[in-house]
Amino acid sequence: MGRRRNSSAMNKLFTWVRRQSMKVKAFLAVTCLLSALVALKLLIKDHDHFFVASEAAHFLGIIVLIYKLSSQKTCSGLSLKSQELTAIFLGVRVFCSFFIEGDIHTVLDFVTLVSTLWVIYMIRFKLKSTYAAELDNMPIYYVVVPCAILAVLIYPYTSHATIYRILWAFCVYLEAISVLPQLRMIQNAKMIEAFTAHYVFALGVARFFGFAHWIILVSDTAGLNLLLVKSGYLWRLAVFLAEVVQTFILADFCYYYVKSLVGGQVLASLPV
Template sequence: MVTTRQMEYRRATDVTVGGVQLDLKKIQRSVSCWALDRKFWMRHQKEVKAWAAFVVVLLVCYKYFSDGGFSAILTLSSAFQCFAFVLLVVKIVTQGNCAGISTHSLVMNGVALLSRLCSTLFFNGYLPVDKSGDWVYQAADVLSLVLTVLIHILMRTRYRSTYQAQHDKFPFILPTLIAAGLAFLVPPRLNNWLPADFAWTFGLYVESLAMLPQLFMMSKAGGEVEALNSHFVASVAASRFLAFLFWVHSYTELGPRRGKGFNYAGWGVLVAFGTQLLALADFLYHYINSIRLGRALIIPEMGV
């Protein structure tokens, strides 16, 4: 039941213009939200421009260096990963610090990229079959590797004082050794040469674990995550998701020849990608909410 006071309040906040009744409170809230959104986007101009430039590069590459085949998803995956490392370089150079970046994660990503390139630069077994597999796919991985090395050097030299070593404690040597063991036990055979097949598989398994040190570091530090750091992790997540989509469709190609026996290699690839996506799920939940609400990304602090 509407009281007399409520009716008076409504009359005070309603205005009729040209026969149309306007709610001043709703208009005020809308203007306030617009102003907040505008301020949010103004604060993140660097990120918006970086994403816009990335989209333009993707469109150019798609038009001139791809046939548009399904396997181009792999090239798109590598492009997102490369863009992720570009964001880290932009962060370090523009902000003059490397806070929130895990060197352990960088090392694992570098090992994964180098190992994969030992296969894809010399063999065709795991390349996209469309035109982007001629050189664009490998070029994206080479650039990613160069950027990881550059970032690592910057973090160990010029910006060493801003590196948060106290939060970067996730052990990375043991997971890398485990990845090597798994790659040796169940490598696919698309290159028809064991060392090259091992190199590709080892790179994939290391890559599936490479973001764990970064996520651990963010959780250990807790609190607000710097925008470019969050976009870095989100770009890597997009890269992994695209690769996962490709292998969900193509994992049967990694199985034994003539279809005899269980497809350990194919399922190993799916489990590797699925595991890393699960590890990234909590971060992505907070990331998407921060974008949706126009707020800074806040990660709960780990109680360790």
């Protein structure tokens, strides 16, 4: 009985939201976002937990893809190039992490890397006949080269060897835009397979936690954390902008994903 009542209440709430104007829906979305940020700030004292949550959400997204590939025996709708970019930045980050961190982040990144490599293997070899290469048409070097150039110019100011600092910066920049080939493929296909939508939404959730860390940090320090020269303001500003870019890249998709769920179905297509 309790479950039925909860389900009925949720359905009534979703029905009420669907009937509202776009202005009201936008206001509710902003209110929910701000409320979530305030709740996170009050409940989570160690900001490092935001990154753990972000990495865990990314891993869960990969698990969704693994389930899709294993159960449906098709990779339709998936961008091989996005997965390859993900494997690149995760591989470099795991390499650096062994020398810089060596903690829970290293473990999570390693597990996610292995899972991503498995997805790449399935797309390239086992399920190659279902891969729409003509729709996955964004050249990887369009993404990798600018990130590499930016990493050489702006990298963290730490006591580690310069090569590790440059590689770490490269990971940050590449992660911020690695989802672009997937979104481009979705636009080309003009449709979204359900499990792919779940995966991209999981990336959006991961980015929300990373973005929340920086928003709360800027709020707590009145912006000084980004501007203090002694702390390497260019690098901190670059990381913050990378988080902003990645968040806004995924925000539009997540908006339509949630909107479709409120409408009672999984997102099937995106507006141009």
